Amino acid sequence: MQVAVWDTYVTKKDGSIMHFDIIAPSEIKDGNIIYDYGLEYLREKGQENQPLTANECNFCHVESVRPQWAESIERKGYFILEMENCS
Secondary structure: OEEEEEEEEEEOOOOOEEEEEEEEEOOOOOHHHHHHHHHHHHHHOOOOOOOOOOOOEEEEEEEEOOHHHHHHHHHHOOEEEEEEOOO
């Protein structure tokens, strides 16, 4: 399976920058679907109501799915790869 990686930077409520990738099947081209995935993740992290648009989230590249991502993509439709300040 090929997946698209969407590079995402969101300003947290405390002012720090949260960096994560939204990884979803490459067939999903609609940015609004990707942003919804990101907003769901932000709610899970207690960062609801933080902006997540094309200003914060951009398509980066396509690659082959990694085994550690596959289960989440099958279950939820996406995987979040936490990079910086995600806790």
